[in-house]
Amino acid sequence: MLRTSRLELTYELPQLLDHLEEKFYRNIETWSKSAARRIKDLDDDNSPQWVLHYIVDTQKLLLEIAGFLRLRRSTLAPYVQELVEKKTDGHDCRNCSTSCTIRHASHAYEVKSAQLKVREALSQLQSILVPAKKETLNMTCFIALRREIGTLEILLAELFYLEEFTLLPRLIEVQTNIHAHS
Helix, strand or coil: CCCCCHHHHHCCHHHHHHHHHHHHHHHHHHHHHHHHHHHHHHCCCCCCHHHHHHHHHHHHHHHHHHHHHHHHHHHHHHHHHHHHHHHHCCCCHHHCCCCCCCCHHHHHHHHHHHHHHHHHHHHHHHCCCCCCCCCCCCHHHHHHHHHHHHHHHHHHHHHHHHHHHHHHHHHHHHHHHCCCCC
16 A cells, blocks of 8 residues: 655655655644544543553554654754765765764664654553444544544655655665765
8 A cells, every 4th residue: 555656766865755745644643633632532531441551552553653753853864964065065075074963873773762762662552452332432533533644654654664765765875875884
């Protein structure tokens, strides 16, 4: 069900990051906000225990997603910009008298680490068993929340694929071009 086009595979690093922002990060943020609003409709003192567990785990997932998006926007995007500028300027990290001011090796690790945290939160949420007999519950609201989480799951799977097989290789390629790993 991946909607990845061949065009995405031809983007340069900054354009790829812009594309991910436009097509994925913003949509994930929108669906996350919608799920957070839906939680408020479900969260009351009369909710069954399993619903409260689902709400808590959904909130954990949404926090991980928010951190994931914050990392992409506040750390990765500026790093990519700086990296591309260094490549354009013909920078060679081997000529630096001290280690470069940007930590090259940590960025790929941070991308994978943030993905792992989101995957773990999703896995935890999926492990909650929904009983066949539903107590008095706003099922329309609960079903809508489950659909929103399902949509997030699909978007995240597509995004993680693109990050792993296009973004990270391009990032490493530019790092290699400026001899960041020498």
